[in-house]
Amino acid sequence: MVRVIGHIDLDYFFAQVEEVENPSIKGRPVAVCVFSGRTKDSGVVSTANYKAREFGVKSGMPIVLAKRRLEGRDPIMIRMEITKYEAVSERIMELARSHVDILEEAGIDEAFFDLTIGSRGDFNSAASVARKIKETILEGERLTCSVGLGRSKAVAKLASDSAKPGGLMVVSPDSTMAFMGSLNVGNLYGVGPKTVKTLEGLGIGTIAELARADVSLLQDYFGRKLALYLHAAANGEDDDPVEERQEPTQFSRIITLKSDTTDAEEAMNQLTEAADDLRSRLISRKTSFRTLSAIAILTNLSTKTRSKTFETPIWDLSIVKNALADLFSQLSDSADREFRRVGIRLSDLSANSDQKSLAEYVGEP
Ligand code: DCP
Ligand code: CA
Ligand code: CA
Numbered sequence: 001m002v003r004v005i006g007h008i009d010l011d012y013f014f015a016q017v018e019e020v021e022n023p024s025i026k027g028r029p030v031a032v033c034v035f036s037g038r039t040k041d042s043g044v045v046s047t048a049n050y051k052a053r054e055f056g057v058k059s060g061m062p063i064v065l066a067k068r069r070l071e072g073r074d075p076i077m078i079r080m081e082i083t084k085y086e087a088v089s090e091r092i093m094e095l096a097r098s099h100v101d102i103l104e105e106a107g108i109d110e111a112f113f114d115l116t117i118g119s120r121g122d123f124n125s126a127a128s129v130a131r132k133i134k135e136t137i138l139e140g141e142r143l144t145c146s147v148g149l150g151r152s153k154a155v156a157k158l159a160s161d162s163a164k165p166g167g168l169m170v171v172s173p174d175s176t177m178a179f180m181g182s183l184n185v186g187n188l189y190g191v192g193p194k195t196v197k198t199l200e201g202l203g204i205g206t207i208a209e210l211a212r213a214d215v216s217l218l219q220d221y222f223g224r225k226l227a228l229y230l231h232a233a234a235n236g237e238d239d240d241p242v243e244e245r246q247e248p249t250q251f252s253r254i255i256t257l258k259s260d261t262t263d264a265e266e267a268m269n270q271l272t273e274a275a276d277d278l279r280s281r282l283i284s285r286k287t288s289f290r291t292l293s294a295i296a297i298l299t300n301l302s303t304k305t306r307s308k309t310f311e312t313p314i315w316d317l318s319i320v321k322n323a324l325a326d327l328f329s330q331l332s333d334s335a336d337r338e339f340r341r342v343g344i345r346l347s348d349l350s351a352n353s354d355q356k357s358l359a360e361y362v363g364e365p
Helices: 013-021 050-054 063-069 082-097 123-141 153-162 173-180 193-201 207-212 215-234 264-270 272-284 317-334 355-362
Strands: 005-010 030-035 043-048 076-079 102-107 110-114 145-150 168-170 250-261 287-298 303-314 339-347
Touching: 005 123, 005 153, 013 030, 013 043, 013 082, 030 050, 030 063, 043 050, 043 063, 063 076, 082 102, 082 110, 082 123, 082 250, 110 153, 123 145, 123 168, 123 250, 145 153, 153 168, 153 173, 173 207, 193 215, 207 215, 250 264, 250 272, 250 287, 264 272, 264 317, 264 339, 272 287, 272 317, 272 339, 287 317, 303 317, 317 339
Parallel strands: 030 076, 145 168
Antiparallel strands: 005 110, 005 145, 030 043, 102 110, 250 339, 287 303, 287 339
């Protein structure tokens, strides 16, 4: 099956977090700065919002130069606070993870994910998941991001770049070369300036040219492993897997209700699809859980949770449907406001030892 890979990247991340925290600065040029402390303005710009970028301010630029470019433009220079962005990043990764099978964090504000199983190889259905991820992050954290879908990590990454800011770019397998063929090889994931230079020396400037290049020629210059990667990546066929950096400690799915409610039964109804997703995730990852949680985010955005821990590991979510309904009615009884979003979390995970009989039992292929 053709893989369906996604890449998500937050827009002007640190600066956007600052804008969310202090909306009154929106519309003005904002630069987040790393002050080195030597003199008042020594240090570099960490990132800038798009307004500041219009005046040529960018990551890595000396603060002094950025200030000069923004003179008379009513700029805001903010001290970088990495722990703040890390906390936001962690919450965003969790939100994104709740929609996909596997999520690989690739930096503080970006991640790859694999939707091959969830979408059954269908890019349209993957696109609707991608839109949901974007909505969830916008709703939950007020942040915009860009998402790309493609048949490999390299394609997905290029797609999210081209969707910036705030967009979604879907590159179906058929349109891969039309999408990226004319781009410079330096845009390919994992291709640095040194590789670009060597390729240029060989008369290879664009991705299409690299895709057509003779692999044995590439091997002479880059060695077998890199040569094969370059050639495959340029053809959109690199098979670098999306891998969770750490074993997940929980699986969760959270949805936004069609309208706010305190009705536990209604919440359960709207969670049917999410529950099915979690069920197939348990199966595909050969995992059991012992703790089941019902989550409700109320209209004032506070989060309430009710959990139940079972004596033995559970490998089929549908077995504990009644327990889940119970947890939601407890939530509903205790909530002083309506539910806005609801979710299911499975934790205390463990590996299934006998996957085969499990698959047979639940009748999955
Ligand atoms: N960053 C940094 N110094 C750099 C590059 C980045 O401190 N030289 C930090 C600040 C960025 C964050 O990492 O907000 C993410 O980097 P990105 O390259 O994804 O850039 P942005 O998110 O800022 O902007 P874009 O909208 O182009 O993704
Ligand atoms: Ca970014
Ligand atoms: Ca990034």
